Amino acid sequence: MKLAANLSLLFTELPFEERPAAARQAxxxxxxxxxxxxxxxxxxxxxxxDSGLQLALINTPLGPLGEPGLAAVDGAQPGFRDAMExxxxxxxxxxxxxxxxxxxRPDPxxxxxxxxxxxxxxxxxxxxRALGYGITLTLEALNRIDMPGYAYHLPSEALNVITQAGASNLRLQFDFFHAARERLDWLVVLDECRAAIHHVQLAQAPHRTQPDLADAGLRQALQRLVSWNSVSxxxxxxxxxxxxxxxxxxxPAMQALLSRTADDEPRP
Incomplete structure (x- = not known):
């Protein structure tokens, strides 16, 4: 796995135009x-x-009133299609x-x-539409504390939607922060969703701070991901x-961990 900086949250002390170069230098x-x-x-x-960074992920736009997306909102289908385009x-x-x-947030x-x-x-x-461009779409479960009323809060719920949609380029986006806020066991959820995971995001719960690699559970979960060699x-x-x-x-500790091979994962 390679590291991607979320430039909407990191390096915000700099003008946006300077953030990519700063991230690459870091x-x-x-x-x-x-x-x-x-x-x-x-x-x-x-x-x-110019920075040498690969843009790895973007979100679809917010709704016209700042809604966190429109894909599950009945009556907003034209707006969703415009946003997707x-x-x-x-x-x-x-x-x-x-x-x-x-x-x-669908109508309750x-x-x-x-x-x-x-x-x-x-x-x-x-x-x-995305398949014709070779683009993968992802769904991400957003926890109910920070995003109440969202269409799905658990990775298993998003996975069920992916299975029902049945599209080869529709995959799961796994977020450590949201899973922790839902008090989920990272290893259990990762194993349950392994075949569908395409992109992973990381922040330390509960305050969305930088990752703490002294957290043994986090290290073990990251090692599990590395051992699969299936997430870019x-x-x-x-x-x-x-x-x-x-x-x-x-x-430095993260880079060392991500460079390890499948054979390095601790055995139970």
Whole structure:
């Protein structure tokens, strides 16, 4: 796995145009950007090329009222399709291989099966559109404490949606922070979702701070991921308490851990 800096949260002490170069200098090989829609995609492509970073992940746009996506919102299908096309335009221009499709907050009065129908229909359409560009779409479970009312809070729920949609380029985005906020056992969930995991994100719960590699559970879970050799990117999506540079003391240990082979994973 290679390390990607989420430039929407890291290096925010710098103007956005300076963040990619700063991330590359710090040792990151890739970048995530939550919502890269406030500047021309061509300018973003040049920033990535000049810095030597690969843009690894973007999100679909927020809804018109700031909603966290529209994929599961009945009646918002035209808005979802417009948002998906915007994301595809950016991904194609910047050679970004993965788009996180944000599902939003469905109407709580709707039946679960009706919400699921809307979501699956939207995802099948979006996956078909993305497949023609060689782009993978991901779903990410967002915890109910920080994102109440979201369409799914558990990786198993997102996995069920992926299975029902049945698209080869629709995969799971696993986030350590959200799983911890749901009090899930990382190893159990990783093993349950192994075949579907495409992209991984990391921040330390409960305050979304930098990873603590003294946490034995985290180290073991990361070693499990490394042993699979099937996930390309580990996105660092935390909020530094001060400057980003001052928060990177975890990086040497992380780089050493990620360079280990499958044979290095501790046995039970």
């Amino acid at each position: 040792g990151f090989e890739g970048a995530e950007i939550l919502f890269p829609y406030d500047r021309p995609a061509s300018a973003l492509r040049r920033l990535m090329a 915007r994301a595809l335009d950016v991904a194609c221009e910047t050679s970004c291989p993965t788009i996180h499709v944000m599902a939003g 009065l709707l039946r679960t099966e009706d919400v699921r129908r809307v979501l699956v229909d939207n995802l099948r359409w979006a996956s078909s 990117w580990l996105g660092l999506e935390y909020r530094p308490p001060g400057s980003t540079a001052a928060s990177l003391d975890w990086m």
